[in-house]
Amino acid sequence: MTGSPAQRRxxxxxxxxxxxxxxxxxxxxxxxxxxxxxxxGSPAPSGSGSTGATPSPSTTPSPSATxxxxxxxxxxxxxxxxxxxxxxxxxxxxxxxxxxxxGVQADGSLICIWADPGADTTGLTTEITxxxxxxxxxxxxxxxxxxxxxxxxxxxxxxxxxxWPNAQYPVTDGxxxxxxxxxxIDTRYSxxxxxxxxxxxxxxxxx
Numbered sequence: 001m002t003g004s005p006a007q008r009r010x011x012x013x014x015x016x017x018x019x020x021x022x023x024x025x026x027x028x029x030x031x032x033x034x035x036x037x038x039x040x041g042s043p044a045p046s047g048s049g050s051t052g053a054t055p056s057p058s059t060t061p062s063p064s065a066t067x068x069x070x071x072x073x074x075x076x077x078x079x080x081x082x083x084x085x086x087x088x089x090x091x092x093x094x095x096x097x098x099x100x101x102x103g104v105q106a107d108g109s110l111i112c113i114w115a116d117p118g119a120d121t122t123g124l125t126t127e128i129t130x131x132x133x134x135x136x137x138x139x140x141x142x143x144x145x146x147x148x149x150x151x152x153x154x155x156x157x158x159x160x161x162x163x164w165p166n167a168q169y170p171v172t173d174g175x176x177x178x179x180x181x182x183x184x185i186d187t188r189y190s191x192x193x194x195x196x197x198x199x200x201x202x203x204x205x206x207x
Contacts, residue, residue, distance in 0.1 A: 077112035092114045095111075131179070160177045171190060
């Protein structure tokens with residue numbers, strides 16, 4: 001270091017003052033840390049307790065509701081009938097092969113044929129099938145509007161029925177339909193209409 005002893009002493013004091021000022025500034029401003037080890041002004045590390053808005057957690061879609069179980073179609077033509085109705089059908093053959101397919105079908109539907117192959121007209125055939133609501137109600141409305149069926153809504157379902165004289169024999173023919181929960185009970189009969197027949201089937205399917 002050059003200069004006189006007095007000049008050297010002044011330079012030394014000035015250097016010490018500058019150094020002291022730098023220490024004060026560093027302590028008060030950017031040299032301080034945020035307690036997590038990162039300098040102030042740097043991006044806060046993940047999980048650092050930042051006071052900014054916390055992103056909302058992603059929501060997991062809830063599982064879809066379990067569909068309601070389908071109403072079961074009966075698999076036995078006699079088990080679905082009450083004792084009183086069966087008594088009215090006593091002596092009449094059930095599902096004779098002469099009348100074609102009967103019983104449980106490949107699609108789960110049920111066909112029940114109460115008839116004697118030797119009789120000219122007496123008989124009753126019931127088909128229980130699945131049918132969507134739209135087509136079913138369209139069909140029932142058409143029967144009421146175009147064919148004179150009487151329709152009403154008992155037991156939470158829709159029932160349509162009609163009777164007419166047989167074209168060849170002096171007996172009464174008829175048809176009764178009942179629809180509920182995508183199940184259609186369709187019964188056609190001639191000279192054989194047991195009292196409470198359709199109601200018995202309804203009570204069995206929807207106890």
